Amino acid sequence: MKYCSNCAGKIRIGIPEEDTIPRHICDNCDIIFYQNPKLITGCLPVYQDQVLLCKRAIEPRKGYWTLPAGFMENSESAEEGALRETREEANAEVRISHLYTMTSIVHVNQVQLIYLAHMDKAEYAPSNESLEVALFSEQEIPWDELAFPTIKNALSFYFEDRKKNQFPLRELTFKGN
Amino acid sequence: MKYCSNCAGKIRIGIPEEDTIPRHICDNCDIIFYQNPKLITGCLPVYQDQVLLCKRAIEPRKGYWTLPAGFMENSESAEEGALRETREEANAEVRISHLYTMTSIVHVNQVQLIYLAHMDKAEYAPSNESLEVALFSEQEIPWDELAFPTIKNALSFYFEDRKKNQFPLRELTFKGN
Numbered sequence: 001m002k003y004c005s006n007c008a009g010k011i012r013i014g015i016p017e018e019d020t021i022p023r024h025i026c027d028n029c030d031i032i033f034y035q036n037p038k039l040i041t042g043c044l045p046v047y048q049d050q051v052l053l054c055k056r057a058i059e060p061r062k063g064y065w066t067l068p069a070g071f072m073e074n075s076e077s078a079e080e081g082a083l084r085e086t087r088e089e090a091n092a093e094v095r096i097s098h099l100y101t102m103t104s105i106v107h108v109n110q111v112q113l114i115y116l117a118h119m120d121k122a123e124y125a126p127s128n129e130s131l132e133v134a135l136f137s138e139q140e141i142p143w144d145e146l147a148f149p150t151i152k153n154a155l156s157f158y159f160e161d162r163k164k165n166q167f168p169l170r171e172l173t174f175k176g177n
Numbered sequence: 178m179k180y181c182s183n184c185a186g187k188i189r190i191g192i193p194e195e196d197t198i199p200r201h202i203c204d205n206c207d208i209i210f211y212q213n214p215k216l217i218t219g220c221l222p223v224y225q226d227q228v229l230l231c232k233r234a235i236e237p238r239k240g241y242w243t244l245p246a247g248f249m250e251n252s253e254s255a256e257e258g259a260l261r262e263t264r265e266e267a268n269a270e271v272r273i274s275h276l277y278t279m280t281s282i283v284h285v286n287q288v289q290l291i292y293l294a295h296m297d298k299a300e301y302a303p304s305n306e307s308l309e310v311a312l313f314s315e316q317e318i319p320w321d322e323l324a325f326p327t328i329k330n331a332l333s334f335y336f337e338d339r340k341k342n343q344f345p346l347r348e349l350t351f352k353g354n
Contacts, residue, residue: 001182001183002182002183002184002185003180003181003182003183003184003185004180004182005178005179005180005181005182005188005210006178006179006180007179007180008179008180008185011182018305021250033182034248035251036215036216036248036249036250036251037216037249037250037251038213039213039214039216039288071211071213072213072214072288073198073213073214074212074213074214074286075283075286076281076283077281077283077350077352078279078281078288079281079348079350080281080350098346098348099279099346099348102255102276104253104254104255104256104257106252106253106254109251109252111216111249111255128195169275169276169346171256171275171276173254173256173257175254
């Protein structure tokens with residue numbers, strides 16, 4: 001960020017009064033531009049004894065398998081975002097059960113929410129964002145071809161928790177790569 | 178947003194290819210500036226049979242009581258942010274138990290996380306952000322002087338759940354004022 005998005009004047013980096021963190025400041029407009037973590041929201045869709053994964057059509061990690069998830073948008077709830085991403089990436093309709101994993105991914109300034117969700121029908125299809133969409137049983141999960149550690153975690157928790165049929169919220173923090 | 182923060186050129190509003198939402202676009206830099214919800218993170222600090230509230234020293238809702246909470250910063254986890262806010266606003270040290278309320282506040286593009294937390298000592302003090310900080314028993318809560326509906330909700334849930342000594346995550350969505 002070099003220029004003010006309101007007046008096109010030069011941005012100064014400085015610590016505002018009663019703050020402790022350097023911010024982007026426009027002295028002309030008297031605006032402080034804060035930068036904050038972004039939310040990723042998505043689902044772990046379950047159909048009978050299988051889970052739904054998407055093969056990424058876009059970078060990063062193109063060609064690797066992931067759960068349907070993406071950046072939460074303004075004017076939606078976290079759940080609505082998770083349902084939207086599941087439609088966009090997997091062309092699937094799901095019923096959300098509850099928040100299942102929340103991961104602070106500190107080194108990329110993201111917080112990822114994954115909801116446990118259920119599919120009433122095995123209906124899904126590829127999309128602009130997914131080369132392939134498929135249901136996998138526990139034995140079929142492509143563990144070495146998963147896109148992100150957070151996805152591996154969510155799936156590991158799921159198959160572990162399924163043995164007891166109890167799916168408590170998992171709160172996690174990832175730092176560094 | 179009128180100008181590109183990278184080149185100071187004029188911003189265009191348009192729907193990018195394979196997108197459905199109007200975005201701020203700089204054609205010169207080929208950058209899309211996404212706007213996404215922000216995370217609020219904070220604590221519901223408990224000491225014996227009392228909870229800790231802060232009287233806001235800053236707008237909005239200056240002079241009203243709230244839980245210590247604020248915008249999550251880059252380079253911290255959601256829990257670290259909740260502990261930082263509790264230090265900044267109440268000068269209090271707490272031990273986080275677990276995520277207790279998650280509220281999508283759709284009309285202001287925020288997601289608020291409140292962690293249930295415990296204080297080992299009744300040590301706290303006002304700050305730049307809080308005119309007063311005090312412990313309240315259930316009977317003493319200033320229900321008509323609480324800053325936000327989300328705070329009222331979190332406290333109501335807490336006193337209700339305390340009867341059973343079970344504090345499950347509450348997932349909520351607020352739309353409109």
